[in-house]
Amino acid sequence: MADRERIYGRRPVAEAERGRRAPHRVWRAPDTPAEELERLAGSPDHQGVVAEVDPYPYADPNGLLEPDDALVVVLDQIQDPHSLGAIARAAEVAGAAGLVIPERRAASVTPAAAKASAGAVEHLAIARVRNVADWLGRAKGRDAWVYGAAANADRSYTEVDWGGRAVLVLGSEGSGLRPRVAGACDELISIPIAGRVDSLNASVAAAVIMFEARRQRVAGPGG
Amino acid sequence: MADRERIYGRRPVAEAERGRRAPHRVWRAPDTPAEELERLAGSPDHQGVVAEVDPYPYADPNGLLEPDDALVVVLDQIQDPHSLGAIARAAEVAGAAGLVIPERRAASVTPAAAKASAGAVEHLAIARVRNVADWLGRAKGRDAWVYGAAANADRSYTEVDWGGRAVLVLGSEGSGLRPRVAGACDELISIPIAGRVDSLNASVAAAVIMFEARRQRVAGPGG
Numbered sequence: 001m002a003d004r005e006r007i008y009g010r011r012p013v014a015e016a017e018r019g020r021r022a023p024h025r026v027w028r029a030p031d032t033p034a035e036e037l038e039r040l041a042g043s044p045d046h047q048g049v050v051a052e053v054d055p056y057p058y059a060d061p062n063g064l065l066e067p068d069d070a071l072v073v074v075l076d077q078i079q080d081p082h083s084l085g086a087i088a089r090a091a092e093v094a095g096a097a098g099l100v101i102p103e104r105r106a107a108s109v110t111p112a113a114a115k116a117s118a119g120a121v122e123h124l125a126i127a128r129v130r131n132v133a134d135w136l137g138r139a140k141g142r143d144a145w146v147y148g149a150a151a152n153a154d155r156s157y158t159e160v161d162w163g164g165r166a167v168l169v170l171g172s173e174g175s176g177l178r179p180r181v182a183g184a185c186d187e188l189i190s191i192p193i194a195g196r197v198d199s200l201n202a203s204v205a206a207a208v209i210m211f212e213a214r215r216q217r218v219a220g221p222g223g
Numbered sequence: 224m225a226d227r228e229r230i231y232g233r234r235p236v237a238e239a240e241r242g243r244r245a246p247h248r249v250w251r252a253p254d255t256p257a258e259e260l261e262r263l264a265g266s267p268d269h270q271g272v273v274a275e276v277d278p279y280p281y282a283d284p285n286g287l288l289e290p291d292d293a294l295v296v297v298l299d300q301i302q303d304p305h306s307l308g309a310i311a312r313a314a315e316v317a318g319a320a321g322l323v324i325p326e327r328r329a330a331s332v333t334p335a336a337a338k339a340s341a342g343a344v345e346h347l348a349i350a351r352v353r354n355v356a357d358w359l360g361r362a363k364g365r366d367a368w369v370y371g372a373a374a375n376a377d378r379s380y381t382e383v384d385w386g387g388r389a390v391l392v393l394g395s396e397g398s399g400l401r402p403r404v405a406g407a408c409d410e411l412i413s414i415p416i417a418g419r420v421d422s423l424n425a426s427v428a429a430a431v432i433m434f435e436a437r438r439q440r441v442a443g444p445g446g
Contacts, residue, residue, distance in 0.1 A: 015420065090427050095417025120420040158438045194318025194437065197238065197343040204313050204430045207423070211431045212438070214417065215381045 003055050007111045008041035013051045015119025023051035045115060056109040059098055061127035061135055065142050065165055070097035071213050072139070074169045076132050076181045078202060081107040083173070085116025086203030088124050092117075094210040098125035102132050132169075136184040139167050148177050148185030149209065151199060157189045162213035173202045226278050230334045231264035236274045238342025246274035268338060279332040282321055284350035284358055288365050288388055293320035294436050295362070297392045299355050299404045301425060304330040306396070308339025309426030311347050315340075317433040321348035325355050355392075359407040362390050371400050371408035372432065374422060380412045385436035396425045 004024065007016060016023055027040055029048035040050045064072045073091050078084050084107040091099055107113060108128070114121050129135040136146050144165035149157075169185055171177035182188065191200060191208055200208070227247065230239060239246055250263055252271035263273045287295045296314050301307050307330040314322055330336060331351070337344050352358040359369050367388035372380070392408055394400035405411065414423060414431055423431070 011420075018419075086424065086427070089420060090423060092418035092420050093414075093416055093423050118420055118422070118424075120418065123419045158442070191316075191434070192437075192441075193316055195315035195343065196241075196346045197234075197312060197315050197341055199341070200313060200316050200430065201309065201341075204309070204427055207427045207431055208434045211414070211435075215435070218415075219381070 004052050005055060005111060006040055006042070006050055006052050007114050008043060008046035008050045009115045010047045010049055012114045012119040013049045015122040016051060016053050019122030020057050021053045021122065023053050025052040026050070041111070043112070056121070059125035059127040061100055061129045064098040064100065064125055064127055065139055065144055067097055068165060069163070069217065070165050071162070071210065072096065072098050072100060072144070072167050073206060073210065074100040074132060074136065074167060075106065076169060076177055077102065077106050077172045078170070079107055079172060081110050081113035082116040083107070083202045084109070085113040085121065087170070087206045088113070088117040088126065089120040090203060090207035091210060092120035092124040094207070094214050096124070096210060098127060100127050100129055100132070100135060103128045103130050133180045133184040136167065136169065136181070140186065146184065146186045148182050148188045149190065149205060150176055150182060150188040151190055153188035153190040155187060155189050156192050157209045157212055160187065160189055162216045166213060168206070168209055168213070170202060170206055227275050228278060228334060229263055229265070229273055229275050230337050231266060231269035231273045232338045233270045233272055235337045235342040236272045238345040239274060239276050242342070242345030243280050244276045244345065246276050248275040249273070264334070266335070279344070282348035282350040284323055284352045287321040287323065287348055287350055288362055288367055290320055291388060292386070292440065293388050294385070294433065295319065295321050295323060295367070295390050296429060296433065297323040297355060297359065297390060298329065299392060299400055300325065300329050300395045301393070302330055302395060304333050304336035305339040306330070306425045307332070308336040308344065310393070310429045311336070311340040311349065312343040313426060313430035313433060315343035315347040317430065317437050319347070319433060321350060323350050323352055323355070323358060326351045326353050356403045356407040359390065359392065359404070363409065369408045371405050371411045372413065372428060373399055373405060373411040374413055376411035376413040378410065378412050379415050380432045380435055383410065383412055385439045389436060391429070391432055391436070393425060393429055
């Protein structure tokens, strides 16, 4: 029981209910007073509902690349649970096979991340790995092509082939990919910038690339 | 002087400095204590810098469609300044010609929106209009093709032609386009959903569509 956690918010709780961790208990306004909901959630952001659920069921990192057209997104050192949640939401909607995050020095799937994902984490496969570069090496061994997003890369994300098994690696918003992680990629890509502000936020960049991958997959090669 | 406002945050102030409203005065930590910065900003989110600037210089809504390949984004009733800011950031990076927002019942370019845009509002043309549907009618009169994003539309955003003058209309995250606004569009489009969660957040959806428009424009017809 000690390792159960409390998620909060309308959509996170609704998605948990139809996902992999049916709540053991749910508190709702007005039966439960707002102050009590805030105390239970540990956040004022509960939207009138809090649920007690099992710990987040992380996926097996070795299973994510099973489908021969799997698109897996790897987050290298994303620290902000809201970014993790927003990327998970976009990944789930884009039909990605899953997300890989580091075990340490990175955001994990906390209730705040679940909230920011609008509950998408309840359906998406998210795996934790001890070492991101090692996992990328294994992915290459399984014929996945590994693309790393890097602001200074010459190649546009629209110019590469997103068919087959593909991995997209995203670094932290501030400092990008770590050298060893960048070195483990087959190719570095960027989103060309047309304006004067020089970057997109992490979840927007992730979504733009994931939906280009999806577009290519639906349209077929050369589509 | 009374109509000056105070923006805050590192990137918003830096972009104002190289944009259209050079600050009249800047306060920075540690010369100015954190409590004083918070009071000046009216927000704890100041990142150690606050600047006094002129009111936001809204653009002329009739000028946005001048370029014959202008892509203009219209926000129908987006209430959240963070959504407005995030969409403005993506629009500026994607090379959109500008943004149109309603004068009433919608977020305006507040300091919170400027912060959420990472300062992109200082470079992007943002115009306010009294009536969104009327503006769309005028846009059609100037040979712009008007696409409205609607979750239930059959046509995918990837299947339409984003060349020439184009307008993308986005509704509020909760309730979508108002009927009169939807009726003023040439065509309704959607982003196909591959997962179980049924929607993207507004700024992610806007970015995915804007970057598809940009991809088509760079690749040329059929690219």
